[in-house]
Amino acid sequence: MSGLKKSLLVSIWFMFLTFPIMVVKVDIIEKTVQWRWKNLILVGLGSFFLSFLWRYLLEKKEKGAKKKEMGQAEMGLIQKIFTVPRYSRPIYLLFLIFILVFPFIFSTYQTNIMISALIYVLLGLGLNIVVGLAGLLDLGYVAFYAVGAYSYALLNYHYGLGFWTVLPIGGFLAAIFGILLGFPVLRLRGDYLAIVTLGFGEIIRLVLENWDEFSFGPSGIANIPRPGLFGIELDVQTATTYIYYLMVIMALITIFVVNRLQNSRLGRAWLALREDEIACQAMGIDKIKTKLTAFALGATWAGFGGVIFAAKTTFINPASFTFLESAIILSIVVLGGMGSIVGVVLAALIMILLPEYLRAFSEYRMLIFGASMVLMMVFRPQGLIANVRRKYLYNAVQSRKTGESR
Amino acid sequence: MQPILDVQRMTMDFGGLRAVDSVDLQVHPDEIVALIGPNGAGKTTFFNCITGIYVPTAGDIYVLTRNKEKKRINGYKPNKVTELGMARTFQNIRLFPNMTVLENVMIGRHPRTRSWILGAIFRPKSTRQEEQEIIDYSYHLLQKVGLEKYVNELAMNLPYGAQRRLEIARAMATEPVLLLLDEPAAGMNPQETAELKELIQQIRDEEKIAILLIEHDMKLVMNISDVVYVMEYGRLLARGTPEEIKENPQVIKAYLGEDHDA
Amino acid sequence: MDYFLELFFGGLTKGSIYALIALGYTMVYGIIELINFAHGEIYMIGAFTALIVAGVLSFLGFNTVSILILATLIAVVYSSAYGYTVEKIAYKPLRNAPRLSPLISAIGMSIFLQNYVLLAQTSDFLPFPNLIPEFEFMEPYYHIMGSSELVIILTTAVVMVLLTLLIKFTRIGKAMRATAQNKKMAMLVGVNVDRVISMTFVIGSALAAIGGVLIASYVGQINFYIGFIAGIKAFTAAVLGGIGSIPGAVLGALVLGWTESFATGYVSSDYEDVFAFCLLVLILIFRPAGILGRATTQKV
Numbered sequence: 001m002s003g004l005k006k007s008l009l010v011s012i013w014f015m016f017l018t019f020p021i022m023v024v025k026v027d028i029i030e031k032t033v034q035w036r037w038k039n040l041i042l043v044g045l046g047s048f049f050l051s052f053l054w055r056y057l058l059e060k061k062e063k064g065a066k067k068k069e070m071g072q073a074e075m076g077l078i079q080k081i082f083t084v085p086r087y088s089r090p091i092y093l094l095f096l097i098f099i100l101v102f103p104f105i106f107s108t109y110q111t112n113i114m115i116s117a118l119i120y121v122l123l124g125l126g127l128n129i130v131v132g133l134a135g136l137l138d139l140g141y142v143a144f145y146a147v148g149a150y151s152y153a154l155l156n157y158h159y160g161l162g163f164w165t166v167l168p169i170g171g172f173l174a175a176i177f178g179i180l181l182g183f184p185v186l187r188l189r190g191d192y193l194a195i196v197t198l199g200f201g202e203i204i205r206l207v208l209e210n211w212d213e214f215s216f217g218p219s220g221i222a223n224i225p226r227p228g229l230f231g232i233e234l235d236v237q238t239a240t241t242y243i244y245y246l247m248v249i250m251a252l253i254t255i256f257v258v259n260r261l262q263n264s265r266l267g268r269a270w271l272a273l274r275e276d277e278i279a280c281q282a283m284g285i286d287k288i289k290t291k292l293t294a295f296a297l298g299a300t301w302a303g304f305g306g307v308i309f310a311a312k313t314t315f316i317n318p319a320s321f322t323f324l325e326s327a328i329i330l331s332i333v334v335l336g337g338m339g340s341i342v343g344v345v346l347a348a349l350i351m352i353l354l355p356e357y358l359r360a361f362s363e364y365r366m367l368i369f370g371a372s373m374v375l376m377m378v379f380r381p382q383g384l385i386a387n388v389r390r391k392y393l394y395n396a397v398q399s400r401k402t403g404e405s406r
Numbered sequence: 407m408q409p410i411l412d413v414q415r416m417t418m419d420f421g422g423l424r425a426v427d428s429v430d431l432q433v434h435p436d437e438i439v440a441l442i443g444p445n446g447a448g449k450t451t452f453f454n455c456i457t458g459i460y461v462p463t464a465g466d467i468y469v470l471t472r473n474k475e476k477k478r479i480n481g482y483k484p485n486k487v488t489e490l491g492m493a494r495t496f497q498n499i500r501l502f503p504n505m506t507v508l509e510n511v512m513i514g515r516h517p518r519t520r521s522w523i524l525g526a527i528f529r530p531k532s533t534r535q536e537e538q539e540i541i542d543y544s545y546h547l548l549q550k551v552g553l554e555k556y557v558n559e560l561a562m563n564l565p566y567g568a569q570r571r572l573e574i575a576r577a578m579a580t581e582p583v584l585l586l587l588d589e590p591a592a593g594m595n596p597q598e599t600a601e602l603k604e605l606i607q608q609i610r611d612e613e614k615i616a617i618l619l620i621e622h623d624m625k626l627v628m629n630i631s632d633v634v635y636v637m638e639y640g641r642l643l644a645r646g647t648p649e650e651i652k653e654n655p656q657v658i659k660a661y662l663g664e665d666h667d668a
Numbered sequence: 669m670d671y672f673l674e675l676f677f678g679g680l681t682k683g684s685i686y687a688l689i690a691l692g693y694t695m696v697y698g699i700i701e702l703i704n705f706a707h708g709e710i711y712m713i714g715a716f717t718a719l720i721v722a723g724v725l726s727f728l729g730f731n732t733v734s735i736l737i738l739a740t741l742i743a744v745v746y747s748s749a750y751g752y753t754v755e756k757i758a759y760k761p762l763r764n765a766p767r768l769s770p771l772i773s774a775i776g777m778s779i780f781l782q783n784y785v786l787l788a789q790t791s792d793f794l795p796f797p798n799l800i801p802e803f804e805f806m807e808p809y810y811h812i813m814g815s816s817e818l819v820i821i822l823t824t825a826v827v828m829v830l831l832t833l834l835i836k837f838t839r840i841g842k843a844m845r846a847t848a849q850n851k852k853m854a855m856l857v858g859v860n861v862d863r864v865i866s867m868t869f870v871i872g873s874a875l876a877a878i879g880g881v882l883i884a885s886y887v888g889q890i891n892f893y894i895g896f897i898a899g900i901k902a903f904t905a906a907v908l909g910g911i912g913s914i915p916g917a918v919l920g921a922l923v924l925g926w927t928e929s930f931a932t933g934y935v936s937s938d939y940e941d942v943f944a945f946c947l948l949v950l951i952l953i954f955r956p957a958g959i960l961g962r963a964t965t966q967k968v
Contacts, residue, residue, distance in 0.1 A: 017749055020742075021716060022788045026723030028795050033724055039788070058761065137768055139775070184953040191703050191771055195903060196952050199945035202900070206945075210938040257527050264526030264533075265519055265540070272502050272513045279500035282457065284488035284517025284580055293523060323896070327779055334772055367783040373776025377769045378761045392508055392541050 007051040014047035015040055057379050082342050083388045099248055103241045111244050115312055117352040118247040119305055124332040124348040125254045125341065126301025131330065132339035132387070133262060134294030135274035136186070137194040140201025141329055144174040144299040146208065146321040148306020153221040153316055154214075163227035167307050174303025175296040182295040186288055201326055208318040220317025224310050243312050250308065251345075254301065258341055261297070270294055324366070331369045335376055337383020347384060408470055409434050410584050410616050411456065411492070416465030418448075418455050425451040427640040428465065433584060438610055438617045440627040443637035444660065449620045450497055452637070453588055457494050458484040472583055489517045493577035494586035497620075499569050501576070503562035507553060510561050510572055511544035514579025544579060551575045551605060567598040571605065578609065585609065587619040591626050599623060603630055628652065636660070670812055675933040676926070677813040677821075681886070683925025684824035688879030689902030690909070690917040691831065692751075692872025698848040698912035699868050700763075705774035706754050707876060708899020709781035712892065714747035714877030715884040716785055719796055726797065736799040736885075743877040750781075751873025752866055760862070778896070785892040793891045796884040820882045827878060828918060831871075835914065840867055848912070897941065904948040910958025919959060 022043055025034040081087045103111045123145065130138045148170035155161040155169065185196045208215040215221075226239045227246060234242060261267050269290050272280045281287055310316050328351070336347030351369070355362035376383065409432040418426040426448045433439045441449050455462045461481045469479050472491040479487055488494075493514075502510050519540060525533040548554045551571045556564055561572060570590055577585055590606070591599045603626055609615050621627050627634060628648040636643040636657050644654045651657055689711050696704045718739040725735045758777045762770040800816040835841035846854040847864045855861050883898070884890045901924060909920025924944060931943040951958065 020720045024720050026720055188956050192952055196949055199948045203942055203945045206942045260527050265521050266526050275502035276500050281484035282494055283513050284485045286485050370776045370780030374758045374773045377773040381769055
């Protein structure tokens with residue numbers, strides 16, 4: 001069958017498929033029907049052309065897979081720019097300078113948006129430990145974020161504890177929750193873990209919504225203090241700048257930590273667990289302990305993020321912790337490239353900043369998130385920027401005997 | 407001398423099916439022991455029981471650990487068993503396909519190294535030393551099994567025989583006292599099998615690691631084993647030196663018409 | 669006692685709906701070991717299609733019974749078409765990918781479909797006409813069970829019987845069972861595995877659409893988000909009964925329906941969804957194979 005005919009069929013199929021939802025709109029109360037024929041034409045033309053693109057990309061992917069098998073895969077342009085030190089170093093440096101002077105160039109409003117983006121960088125990198133490094137699909141990541149945010153809000157409300165005291169406590173509590181949930185669940189198959197974490201996330205949110213005595217219900221908690229600076233009262237603008245730099249430092253620390261974890265004995269064990277659990281156990285790796293570590297570490301970072309979020313917005317309620325948030329964070333990790341630090345940072349910035357600055361985009365934001373998750377998995381499972389694995393330098397001296405260290 | 411592995415009347419049931427029926431088996435230090443038998447005789451199940459993948463229904467498994475302690479290991483997790491000093495390979499190769507050859511062996515160093523979260527993050531001197539030692543040790547093992555030229559290749563790109571060798575190197579990285587090989591020569595050509603034979607003997611002679619292997623290649627088994635155990639229908643049919651086994655009428659009967667490998 | 673019976677039949681009704689959706693999860697999982705996250709959205713699209721069709725037909729002056737039948741039929745056709753298309757786009761290219769990939773793709777598909785309906789239709793709750801007629805003979809029992817509940821329970825029962833017959837006795841049913849047992853073997857003996865997988869999605873989606881129409885006309889309103897919660901609950905039901913097992917899905921769905929009904933009736937209605945999630949977490953922790961499922965040992 002020729003490509004033209006195929007695309008024509010696809011086009012007809014999609015026009016049929018989307019007909020009731022895209023074209024017809026009934027108003028039960030007014031008893032009127034709105035026929036939007038324009039949409040039908042759009043769908044028809046769109047799917048006609050997209051089906052060409054789809055087939056082209058699939059073919060290209062298959063060719064790429066063959067090339068990879070023969071060991072001659074080449075690097076894409078973006079991949080090159082961000083991973084080859086000669087190109088990437090100046091870019092990182094420029095980017096860092098831009099980030100550092102940002103609050104002086106832009107307004108408080110812009111700075112606030114940037115803080116949100118940085119919080120997502122933090123969350124993305126935290127979830128990256130769980131999903132990207134350890135290969136555990138956590139769909140309730142937002143629950144740990146909520147634990148962090150509510151621990152600051154509540155500990156401050158009841159006991160007057162300050163931001164700096166609660167930051168470690170929030171992280172710690174989130175880790176405890178992670179361990180409590182993870183311990184029984186990590187024995188299960190990967191896809192069950194996804195569902196249990198999803199369920200857990202919803203439980204936490206529903207409890208926060210309904211348990212008024214504890215969490216003040218849907219109305220949430222207001223007047224959460226911003227972080228203090230040696231007891232000095234800061235005005236809103238300075239406080240924003242202060243939180244901004246705090247976030248930059250947190251993000252840098254996180255990047256450092258995730259990078260270190262990745263290139264360690266622990267990181268290797270995670271990688272191996274993703275590849276073959278049985279072989280891993282036969283190599284003496286404690287499956288539960290290793291997975292639990294990843295789960296708890298990821299939760300800790302969500303806890304930190306939550307505390308900072310509460311301090312930044314000064315108001316939290318359960319509506320900030322829906323499944324949607326988890327989905328956004330997950331798509332950041334997926335789009336960026338599972339396990340890739342640069343990719344996740346880039347994806348977090350793109351996905352949070354783009355909808356802020358392109359209003360037209362913001363309406364279709366979730367639609368595009370969803371579609372790009374599917375497309376990424378189909379065409380580019382390694383993400384925007386694939387994780388480049390470190391090469392180990394070995395000592396080729398032959399004199400060492402393995403028997404020595406026994 | 408005390409046996410390294412002492413299995414006494416071990417039985418394994420799956421529902422109503424008795425896969426292993428009251429089997430006794432001993433491996434002594436510096437011994438190469440072979441476990442043979444027709445397909446479905448329960449050999450791999452036996453392996454899976456002693457390495458902790460299954461928990462045997464009855465019987466005892468004792469191991470003389472690395473610090474010369476006699477331990478009953480029924481119900482121990484596979485990783486614990488490896489820690490105590492038994493390492494294994496798999497019948498259908500289970501490497502980490504998307505990791506490099508060196509990394510595969512480095513994973514094997516896991517039970518003999520310590521660093522964890524804090525070590526990873528702060529990377530103190532002890533961790534750095536440990537890392538370097540893991541790398542050197544692993545590289546040295548690759549040289550031993552003759553795979554150093556593949557060191558940075560992905561494991562999945564290796565030729566079949568090399569993959570089998572890599573699995574052995576990875577198991578050796580855990581510094582076992584007993585190495586369990588599940589059909590190491592399966593799918594190998596005569597040249598590769600000959601090399602494998604040398605490697606196994608070398609491991610026993612130079613590294614002082616005892617070896618228990620399941621194998622269908624009779625020539626290999628008869629050539630290198632000190633003791634041979636024969637299983638059929640989950641039961642132990644015979645045990646003895648290769649010569650005794652060759653003469654054993656029961657074994658001949660069990661193998662008649664099936665012995666196309668030899 | 670009446671209160672108890674009311675809750676009992678309420679739970680049975682809910683359970684029936686869950687069962688219709690849960691079957692889609694369990695059948696797909698049985699064949700390709702994928703949690704089809706987008707399944708809840710297929711059900712939601714079924715309900716929306718029925719609403720649109722019912723709206724148009726009622727303005728044209730059709731009577732209730734013909735509307736009910738036509739709306740259900742068209743909803744079934746469309747849901748099946750969506751299920752089929754989703755499989756072709758989001759899962760088929762990933763047949764040989766690592767396990768996590770199709771799962772993420774499924775989540776993406778679910779988010780996409782939700783927002784597709786949200787943008788093309790509305791984010792508001794839409795009133796759904798009650799298409800199920802009131803039977804006179806049910807009047808004395810209204811305090812324990814309404815007509816729509818009776819219809820839902822009976823429809824589900826009939827659908828279950830038909831499905832069982834389909835799987836037991838037809839060619840495609842046999843092919844499905846063979847594929848579920850061993851995909852490679854099935855392929856070797858000449859089963860067209862791609863077609864079997866497509867058919868599984870089509871059948872599962874059709875059942876979900878029936879569930880969608882029934883629940884929408886029972887509850888009386890729908891929006892783009894109904895598929896998410898219903899999807900998770902139906903999945904819970906499938907896991908509860910033992911995923912991959914068809915009678916298990918039905919049993920699990922009924923248990924879940926009753927749990928929710930009695931827990932909200934006797935304990936508190938604020939936490940309706942929490943009960944379901946807790947049940948899910950507990951069952952996965954203590955009996956991951958489900959009520960009727962058998963524990964699988966991994967081959968080494």
